[in-house]
Amino acid sequence: MAQAPLKVAVVGCGNIGNRHAAGYLATGKTELVGVADPVKDRADGYAAKYGSTAYGSAKELLAEQQPDLVSVPTPPGSHAEVALEVLATGASVLLEKPPVLNLAEMDALAEAEAANGGSVYVIFQHRHGSGAQRAHRLLSAGDLGTPRVAVCETLWFRPRSYFDPDWRGTWVGEGGGPTLGHGIHQVDLLLHLLGPWKTLTATAVRLDRPVQFEDVSLATVIFESGAVGTVINSLLSPDELSRIRIDTDGGSLEVDHLYGYSDADWKFHPAPDAARAATFGLNPGERGADGSASVAATDPWTASAGEDAPSNHQAQISRLVDDLLAGRTHETTLASTRPTMEFVSALYASALTGSPVDRADLVPGHPFYAALNGGVGQDAIDKAMIIT
Ligand SMILES: NC(=O)c1ccc[n+]([C@@H]2O[C@H](COP(=O)([O-])OP(=O)(O)OC[C@H]3O[C@@H](n4cnc5c(N)ncnc54)[C@H](O)[C@@H]3O)[C@@H](O)[C@H]2O)c1
Incomplete structure (x- = not known):
């Protein structure tokens, strides 16, 4: 039936x-x-x-x-x-x-x-394209090595006219700037791949757009695993790009796209094979003339390729x-997206208070638990975000 x-x-x-x-x-x-x-x-x-x-x-x-x-x-x-x-x-x-x-x-x-x-x-x-599914599986199993360093970039462009609709540009309607509304895609994927974050320190600035919040934000983050990373979210970047790079002790995994990726947008560069390189008299980071001295012919990423399902x-x-x-x-x-909302909340908390924020701090009663502006008055937000 x-x-x-x-x-x-x-x-x-x-x-x-x-x-x-x-x-x-x-x-x-x-x-x-x-x-x-x-x-x-x-x-x-x-x-x-x-x-x-x-x-x-x-x-x-x-x-x-x-x-x-x-x-x-x-x-x-x-x-x-x-x-x-x-x-x-x-x-x-x-x-x-x-x-x-x-x-x-x-x-x-x-x-x-x-x-x-x-x-x-x-x-x-x-999270749902084949690239992220593979990356999640291989990183969780440790097959790509231990993550050490991450870079997460959402460099997008939204003209002033984008903020014409009433609900945009306001804390009440839109809730926040590129940290919440745009970079959140990449931050969510980064956290999905690397696991929970622990501490972050951030800056949020309003350089041009007619909004109550930021148009650019930047954060440095320490993960519970001990890995470290940087995150940038911008609405002022004419040549748009969405990029995540994760450097493990086994190689560098990178996805470079805009609003959606396919498998071709992912690449993995294995760490140089130091022992093989030494037999060629090379430094570990160097390649031989045929490119083979320091890079393995197959690697876990290449070997795991399957059906290409774009992210959409x-x-x-x-x-x-x-x-x-x-x-x-x-x-x-919903529960799986909580670390992402915690990251967003902490970014505003750190940017507006000038202090690092631990994920564990974001409990009921914390000023940024109930509102991303932390209940800070708009004048004080303007003062903190506008560079004079
Ligand atoms: N996943 C993505 O890639 C992606 C991309 C863009 C936007 N979004 C998200 O999609 C959502 C909508 O964005 P959009 O660009 O389609 O906005 P939109 O303004 O084009 O559409 C929103 C619609 O919701 C209606 N609406 C408002 N309040 C309502 C209510 N209480 N009940 C029923 N309808 C209501 C509006 O009349 C409007 O037709 C936002 O959360 C936005 O962040 C997601």
Whole structure:
């Protein structure tokens, strides 16, 4: 007997909502029972385009339909509120990044998950391409060596006009700058690959854009493993780039892309084989004329190559639908994204207080637990972030 489709709904019929609706349809394993947006034309447009019923809000949709899973690609400031409404019905939620605006919201959602039976998952599509899946597997098994040094760069460009919509550029609507809204993809992948961080020290500055927060942030981070790294998030970089590099004692692993990678964007440079190099009379870092003296012919990265699955919404949504239909927990749970939100919270805390922040400090009662601006007044934020 054919399996019943997963009943899904999309709340938020804007730009990214299309990737959710199209992603579900492409699986051929879902029924889109409703779409909702307070802007009627948008909900009607989605209903016509994807074959569903339009509603004006999550509440209206949930009063008539019983979805198993509800996507929430609304502006970040509304994620927690909508997710709580969905969880109260017992359904599960797929939140867009950033999942929430602060750790207090994240813990409220975790409590609602525990109380109602539904689960919260988060779109971090870059965990789901074949490159990251391989990197995670090999690094976790120690097959690429012990990580020592990491570099994580989100050098993007958003013109001043990007901040025209009311919700952008404000702590209330957007929640934060590139640290929260843009670099979070790369930071999440870095933490997914390297494990928990321990301490960070950061700077956040507003150099040009009409926002209440930063347009560039920088952090140095120490991981629990003892590895160290640097992170930069910028919206002022015309030649855009997203890059993570992890140097282990076995080699350098690097992914270099923009908004999504395929296998060709990953490369691994094995550490020089010191013993072989010595027999050629070379320094370990040098190559012989044929390039073979210091670099092994095959390495764990090259040997693990398989099917190339690019990182995009489709990759994660297909996996999520399969997991839920099979009764499995999907890998990108809300809880698995907590270290990422802790990193973001700590970056603002360190930048605005001028002191290093330990992950262990970010408990209820810490000023940056309940708000990424730490309750600091806007004048003081401006003073801290604007270089004079
Ligand atoms: N994963 C990614 O690569 C990626 C890329 C861009 C944006 N995003 C995220 O997707 C989300 C949406 O971004 P967007 O660019 O599509 O924004 P958008 O403004 O194009 O769309 C948001 C839609 O949500 C609707 N909306 C607002 N409040 C609502 C509510 N309470 N209930 C129902 N609908 C509501 C708006 O009317 C609008 O149609 C954000 O969280 C953003 O950070 C993710």
